[in-house]
Amino acid sequence: LGPSLGGLLIAGAGWRAIFLVNVPLGMLAFALAWRALPNEGRSGPGRSTFDTPGTVLLALTLAAYALAMTLGKGSFGLLNLGLLAVAALGVALFIVTELKVETPLVRLAAFGDRMLTASLAMSVVVSTVVMGQLVVAPFYLSRALGLDPATVGLVMSTAPLVATLAAVPAGRLVDRFGAQPTMIAGLASLVLGTFALSSIRIAFGIPGYVVPVLALSGGYALFQTANNTAVMGAATADQRGVVSGLVNLSRNLGLITGASLMGAIFAAASAGADSATPSATLLGMQVTFRVAMALALVALGLALFSRRAGGKRKDLA
Numbered sequence: 001l002g003p004s005l006g007g008l009l010i011a012g013a014g015w016r017a018i019f020l021v022n023v024p025l026g027m028l029a030f031a032l033a034w035r036a037l038p039n040e041g042r043s044g045p046g047r048s049t050f051d052t053p054g055t056v057l058l059a060l061t062l063a064a065y066a067l068a069m070t071l072g073k074g075s076f077g078l079l080n081l082g083l084l085a086v087a088a089l090g091v092a093l094f095i096v097t098e099l100k101v102e103t104p105l106v107r108l109a110a111f112g113d114r115m116l117t118a119s120l121a122m123s124v125v126v127s128t129v130v131m132g133q134l135v136v137a138p139f140y141l142s143r144a145l146g147l148d149p150a151t152v153g154l155v156m157s158t159a160p161l162v163a164t165l166a167a168v169p170a171g172r173l174v175d176r177f178g179a180q181p182t183m184i185a186g187l188a189s190l191v192l193g194t195f196a197l198s199s200i201r202i203a204f205g206i207p208g209y210v211v212p213v214l215a216l217s218g219g220y221a222l223f224q225t226a227n228n229t230a231v232m233g234a235a236t237a238d239q240r241g242v243v244s245g246l247v248n249l250s251r252n253l254g255l256i257t258g259a260s261l262m263g264a265i266f267a268a269a270s271a272g273a274d275s276a277t278p279s280a281t282l283l284g285m286q287v288t289f290r291v292a293m294a295l296a297l298v299a300l301g302l303a304l305f306s307r308r309a310g311g312k313r314k315d316l317a
Contacts, residue, residue: 007153
């Protein structure tokens with residue numbers, strides 16, 4: 001609903017409406033969570049203390065990284081470098097804190113599991129690619145193809161619609177063939193989709209965008225389902241909440257990085273006498289998805305590596 005509703009709101013009421021609409025939706029989500037989610041926190045003598053120092057450090061570190069990736073209005077200056085330095089310092093302090101506290105927010109020993117580390121890294125990379133598509137495609141559809149905001153929103157709805165429809169079949173594929181083969185198939189589809197978008201031509205029109213997105217979004221649905229299954233299936237009962245949080249964290253880091261990195265690549269590639277011309281926009285689109293294809297190949301390599309690591313671990317067992 002997001003792209004299509006957003007396009008209609010922008011066309012009818014202006015861009016501020018896409019933020020205002022989230023106020024009632026957010027209140028509804030809060031009310032549903034308050035009413036429906038169980039309150040089953042541990043209590044009694046065995047109850048562990050909450051890692052407040054680690055939580056504060058993690059929040060400040062993520063805030064610094066997010067600001068470093070988004071401030072500057074298209075340029076990367078001293079402020080951005082300073083914020084990245086703060087984020088790096090925050091990571092170091094967070095690690096030191098987690099090694100010292102009695103009940104750490106994140107058990108760092110978990111990152112010794114190659115499959116978990118690879119899964120989280122793949123989640124960052126794949127989310128970067130998917131966010132790049134969401135950021136760059138509207139410029140291509142409006143500037144190169146000349147579509148109005150409402151039509152751009154409807155065309156952009158292809159990606160989440162495909163991912164939604166593919167989710168349950170993806171789950172059945174995971175149950176039948178296993179998480180690793182399904183994940184590799186999804187990443188291969190992601191590579192194919194990004195390759196097609198890197199070769200796009202204005203003459204292809206709307207189908208030239210929609211068809212590659214079918215492969216990209218379908219691959220994303222396969223990857224997400226398989227990766228979540230693999231990660232959560234390997235988590236112990238007392239660590240499922242933290243591991244789930246790490247998966248969400250890795251995905252959000254990818255979304256932040258994709259919005260800034262892929263947007264910056266598009267802006268740099270399409271810069272010229274008039275970056276808003278169809279030819280400049282086309283070039284920016286092609287270059288951005290060449291980078292996206294390289295990232296998708298990195299994710300595919302990680303998936304193959306994690307499969308080998310898992311196979312060796314089974315052999316040793």
